[in-house]
Amino acid sequence: MKQETLDKILLKVEKPARYIGNEQNIYIKKEEDIKTRFAFAFPDIYDVGMSHLGLHILYNLLNNEEGIYCERVFSPWVDMEDQMRKNNIPLYSLETKTPLDEFDFVGFTLQYEMSYTNILNMLDLSNIPLESKDRTESDPLILAGGPCVYNPEPLADIIDFFVIGEAEETILKVMQKHKESKEQKLTRKEFLESIVNIEGIYIPSFYNIKYKEDKTIDQMIAKNEDYPRKIKKVIQKNLDETYYLDKMIVPFIQTVHDRVILEIFRGCTRGCRFCQAGMIYRPVRERSVESLLEIAKKLIKSTGHEEISLSSLSTSDYSELEDLVIRLMDEFKEDKIGLSLPSLRLDSFSLDLIQEIQKVRKTGLTFAPEAGSQRLRDVINKGINEEDLLKASRDAFNMGWSTVKLYFMIGLPTETKEDLEGIKDLAYKVRGEFFNRPKENLKGNLKINTSASCFVPKAFTPFQWYPQSTLEEFKEKQDYLKTIIKDKKIKFDTHDAKTSFLEAVFARGDRKVSKVLIEAFKNGAKFDGWRDRFKYDVWMDAFEKLEIDPAFYANRQRDYEEVLPWEFIDIGVSKSFLIKENEKAKLSELTPNCKVSCSGCGIEKGFKGDLC
Numbered sequence: 154m155k156q157e158t159l160d161k162i163l164l165k166v167e168k169p170a171r172y173i174g175n176e177q178n179i180y181i182k183k184e185e186d187i188k189t190r191f192a193f194a195f196p197d198i199y200d201v202g203m204s205h206l207g208l209h210i211l212y213n214l215l216n217n218e219e220g221i222y223c224e225r226v227f228s229p230w231v232d233m234e235d236q237m238r239k240n241n242i243p244l245y246s247l248e249t250k251t252p253l254d255e256f257d258f259v260g261f262t263l264q265y266e267m268s269y270t271n272i273l274n275m276l277d278l279s280n281i282p283l284e285s286k287d288r289t290e291s292d293p294l295i296l297a298g299g300p301c302v303y304n305p306e307p308l309a310d311i312i313d314f315f316v317i318g319e320a321e322e323t324i325l326k327v328m329q330k331h332k333e334s335k336e337q338k339l340t341r342k343e344f345l346e347s348i349v350n351i352e353g354i355y356i357p358s359f360y361n362i363k364y365k366e367d368k369t370i371d372q373m374i375a376k377n378e379d380y381p382r383k384i385k386k387v388i389q390k391n392l393d394e395t396y397y398l399d400k401m402i403v404p405f406i407q408t409v410h411d412r413v414i415l416e417i418f419r420g421c422t423r424g425c426r427f428c429q430a431g432m433i434y435r436p437v438r439e440r441s442v443e444s445l446l447e448i449a450k451k452l453i454k455s456t457g458h459e460e461i462s463l464s465s466l467s468t469s470d471y472s473e474l475e476d477l478v479i480r481l482m483d484e485f486k487e488d489k490i491g492l493s494l495p496s497l498r499l500d501s502f503s504l505d506l507i508q509e510i511q512k513v514r515k516t517g518l519t520f521a522p523e524a525g526s527q528r529l530r531d532v533i534n535k536g537i538n539e540e541d542l543l544k545a546s547r548d549a550f551n552m553g554w555s556t557v558k559l560y561f562m563i564g565l566p567t568e569t570k571e572d573l574e575g576i577k578d579l580a581y582k583v584r585g586e587f588f589n590r591p592k593e594n595l596k597g598n599l600k601i602n603t604s605a606s607c608f609v610p611k612a613f614t615p616f617q618w619y620p621q622s623t624l625e626e627f628k629e630k631q632d633y634l635k636t637i638i639k640d641k642k643i644k645f646d647t648h649d650a651k652t653s654f655l656e657a658v659f660a661r662g663d664r665k666v667s668k669v670l671i672e673a674f675k676n677g678a679k680f681d682g683w684r685d686r687f688k689y690d691v692w693m694d695a696f697e698k699l700e701i702d703p704a705f706y707a708n709r710q711r712d713y714e715e716v717l718p719w720e721f722i723d724i725g726v727s728k729s730f731l732i733k734e735n736e737k738a739k740l741s742e743l744t745p746n747c748k749v750s751c752s753g754c755g756i757e758k759g760f761k762g763d764l765c
Contacts, residue, residue, distance in 0.1 A: 159250070162236040170405040171199035172233060174247030177403040178455060180216040180223070181248065188220035189331055192246055192256045192293070196263075196271035197682070199227040203402065204410035206464060207262055207299070207320075213398040214321060221328055224248040226259075228271045229278070231680070237278060244278035253279035256293045257331060260324075261312075263301035266659035267652060267682035269308065272297075273674040276311075283671055285313045285358055290341055296327075302355075303386075303433050304612040304719040307659045309357035310667035314345060316353055317722055318386030319419070321396050323353045349380055353387035355722075356380075362664055368705065370663060370716040385723040386433070388760055392419065392440045397448055400455035412460035412493070413452040415445055417477070420762060421466040422747035424754075425523075426534045426738050427565065429611035430466055432726050435754065436762025437470075437747070442477050449481060453490060460491040468494050470748075495519070518549050521560040524568075525575025531741040532567050534734070542579065546586045555597025557583065563630045563647075564608035564622035566738060573630055576605060577637045584642055604646040605634060607653035611660050612719045613726065615734035618711040621657045623704075624650050651689045655681065657707035663718040666706065669695045727755030 163169035193212055195202030202208060208225070215223035224246035229237060237244070243252040253259055259281070261272055273283055276295070282288050285295065297308065298316035305315045316323050327348055334344040348354050359380045363371040375382060389395040401413065420437035421430065440448075449461055461481060465471065481492055522542055524530045530537065546557060561576050580603045587599045607627050610619050622630070627650035638645045658666060672695035673688075680686035696703050711717065713732055720728075730753065737744060744752050751757070757765040 156250075158240060158242065162233075162240055162242070165236055166232045167230065168200075168406055171227065172229065172247070173405075174225075174250075176405060178400045179248055179402055180212075182216075182222045186220065187222045188335070189222070189258070189328055190251070190256045191215055191221060191223045191258045191260060191328075192226050192253055193223055194226050194253075194259050194261045194272075194275060196228050196261055196268040196275060197265075197680075198230050199404070200406070200408045202227045203404050203408045205262065205264065206414045206416060209398055209401045209414075210396070211260075211320060211324065212402070213400065214396050215324070215328070217396075218325065218328065220332065222248075224251070224256075226253060226275070228268075228275055228680075231686075234274070234278065243280055244275055254281050254291075254293060259293045259295050261295070261297040261299075263297050263299040263308075265682055266301055266307075266656045267687075269659060269670055270674045270679045270681055272308070272311065273671065274679045277674075283674075284310050286310070288313070288341070294341070294344070298324075300430060300433065301660075303429070303722060303724065304660060304662070305355060305357065306362075306664050306718040307662040307666045307670065309664045310671075312357065314348065315355040315357070316387075317355055317384050318353045319389050320353075320387075321389055323351060323387050326351050327354070352385055355384045357664075370718060372716065373721050383721060383723045385759070386725065388436075388438070388762075389419070390438065390761060392416075392438050393444045397440075399448065399451040401452060403456050403458075410462065411458065412462050413449065413456060413458045414462050414464050415449055415452075416440070416464045417445060417468065417471045417474075418465050418763075422470060423467060423536060424534050424734070424744050424747070424752065425536075426532070426615040426734055427523075427562070427608065427611075429614050432613045432731075432754075433724050434466065435724075435726060435756045436760055436765040438762045439472060442473050442480060445477060446480060446484065450484070453485065453488070459489065460493060461485070462493045462495060464495070518554055518556075519558040519560065520545060522579060523560065523562055524565060524572060525561060525577070525579055526572045528741055529565060529568060529572045529575070531743055532738045533565060534738070534744055536743060536746065539579065539582070543582060543586055546583045550587050550590065551594070553596060555587070556600040556602070559583065559601060559603045561603070561605045562608045563605045563634075564627060566608075566616055566619045570633075573634060574637065576603070576634060580638065580643050580645075581640065584640060587642075599642045601643045602646070603638070603643055604648070605631070606648040607650050609653050609657045609660055612717070613722075613724050613731070615731045615738060617661070617717065617731065618713065618715075618735065620710045621654065621707045623708055624654055627653070649684055649687070652681065652684070652687055654703070654707055655689075655692060658703045659706075661718070662706045665699075665701055668699050669701055669703075672699060723759070725754075725756040725758070725760040730754045 193208055195208060212223050215221050226246050245252050276283055281292055295313045297312045298320045302315045302317055330347050345356050349356055359376050361374045363374060365371045418437060418439040420434045422437055423431060425431055520542060523535050527538055559580060580601055583601055610616050610621055631647045673692050676691045678688055678691045
């Protein structure tokens with residue numbers, strides 16, 4: 154690509170730094186040293202993608218390997234895409250400005266179902282055929298990983314192969330096979346044959362799906378007896394021995410998270426019944442405090458960031474959290490490095506920890522009761538009660554906080570009008586905790602930012618069989634909450650139900666929705682996760698044209714005997730456990746935290762971790 158052409162169009166777009174590369178800590182390699190070229194593709198804008206920890210880990214992991222060059226590419230924003238199409242500029246990598254169709258691999262991370270049309274748009278901008286069956290020997294291999302691949306079927310016609318589970322080891326095995334395939338001059342199909350039995354690899358074109366008359370799945374049929382019938386997820390058993398980066402790329406512009414990210418553990422012991430991550434990332438595996446301190450020192454030195462974020466599904470469940478926080482604060486107090494603890498649970502809200510963190514910088518506080526009533530919190534196995542929230546709020550207000558966020562969901566299984574009213578009641582009670590204190594302590598302007606997202610049933614959760622609320626039901630619930638929450642100190646927001654409806658379709662869809670995805674993209678669907686870009690009518694037209702009913706995937710109750718599109722994947726958690734949890738939900742029965750007693754989820758049989 155001619156640099157002068159690129160320079161001209163960058164003057165016409167918002168945030169040109171999204172498209173120039175050359176940031177601190179990128180890799181530059183000599184052409185003669187490169188055997189395999191890998192483009193890490195994030196199907197959203199640079200600002201979002203550069204905040205994703207997985208990108209930084211795999212970018213550094215691959216570039217530490219001899220002969221492999223991993224470069225980055227993001228979805229261009231609409232202004233840049235317009236200029237690229239006008240000027241015949243294909244989508245290119247940031248490091249070397251190489252068009253994507255010249256790479257050996259283009260690897261997408263799938264964090265959110267509503268980014269799927271961006272995958273198609275990025276392929277289209279790269280002159281790469283949208284469907285795997287249309288690609289030739291000269292096209293890159295398209296792969297995908299991330300949490301959404303635990304139901305890969307909606308992208309089965311598009312992605313050449315999926316990496317199921319944690320990718321650190323698997324991706325290096327694939328790269329080694331690619332090196333061998335080049336030496337042996339294997340065809341595209343022969344290369345895929347060579348990796349089909351690597352644990353965690355799923356190649357959809359190697360399987361056929363047979364359907365019943367009622368449109369549910371009868372069975373998945375392997376085209377060759379050598380292809381695996383079950384795809385087992387891959388985990389890193391010991392995180393202290395697992396690769397972790399010692400430097401991160403430092404963007405020129407502000408991104409969603411401008412800070413060092415310390416991943417303290419993987420997995421979760423809690424077992425919330427709506428939460429996919431809590432099931433698919435089992436078992437829990439922790440990094441040691443010593444290892445985390447060393448990583449933090451290297452990352453602060455190499456990036457110059459002024460904040461460290463502790464990353465996990467439930468940070469306060471880290472077994473040595475207090476020791477870690479105190480030692481991090483002590484290590485970096487002279488440099489005024491702040492510390493943020495996302496994912497704090499209300500029942501573990503530690504006054505001492507928060508006071509320690511507040512010495513450097515006061516960060517925001519977010520609480521997630523999820524449901525308004527105790528009955529519904531028990532249904533979803535949240536394991537907290539109203540007093541947990543009120544005590545946490547009271548502690549925060551006494552320490553000087555005046556802004557808190559409360560996260561809820563609407564449309565949860567068995568929800569009633571009383572559960573909705575409980576959302577209002579809880580928010581009002583938190584307000585009361587602020588004002589029911591001596592006047593001399595009432596510092597700051599109280600803000601309670603309350604939001605209610607729409608429940609989306611996900612694969613591999615106890616609620617995977619439930620229907621999602623209809624759009625009409627969601628609207629009725631949202632409108633009701635808006636009428637009963639009237640206090641000026643409480644700001645109430647809802648999520649777009651139409652987006653959540655489509656998310657449910659792709660979260661539980663089968664291969665048939667691949668065609669809908671392509672049809673909607675061709676008619677202008679992209680950036681569907683951005684409220685002002687989402688074109689609901691385009692999607693509905695695509696479903697109607699292809700005679701596919703989206704309600705079949707989103708709003709239909711399944712029975713336990715139905716073959717679900719993702720059942721060929723082995724996540725270690727048994728189907729019988731998910732059924733048992735669903736039945737306990739109907740009775741509002743709690744399942745204890747794994748740290749209290751083993752719930753017999755099945756993970757201990759094939760995947761070992763800290764607790765298992």
